[in-house]
Amino acid sequence: MVRMLECRSERGxxxxxxxxVGELRWxxxxxxxxxxxxxxxxxATLEEASHR
Incomplete structure (x- = not known):
C-alpha cells in the first residue's frame, strides 16, 4: 500500500x-x-539544504 503525502516547505x-509499509521515503x-x-x-533536512 502506498500513500502520497504532500507538504509545503518554508519556501512554499x-x-x-x-x-x-510504514516507511517514509523522501x-x-x-x-x-x-x-x-x-x-x-x-x-532539519530542509534547513540543512537551505544553508548549503
Whole structure:
C-alpha cells in the first residue's frame, strides 16, 4: 500500500513523499544511506539544504 503525502516547505515548494509499509521515503533524501529517518528529520533536512 502506498500513500502520497504532500507538504509545503518554508519556501512554499510543494513536497511529496511516498509512505509505503510504514516507511517514509523522501525523494531528496535518497542515497544518504538512511531511509528510515522519516518525518522527524524532514524539517532539519530542509534547513540543512537551505544553508548549503
Amino acid at each position: 515548494e510543494d513536497l511529496r513523499a511516498e509512505r509505503e 525523494p531528496w533524501a535518497q542515497g544518504d544511506g538512511g531511509g528510515d529517518n522519516g518525518g522527524a528529520r524532514v524539517e
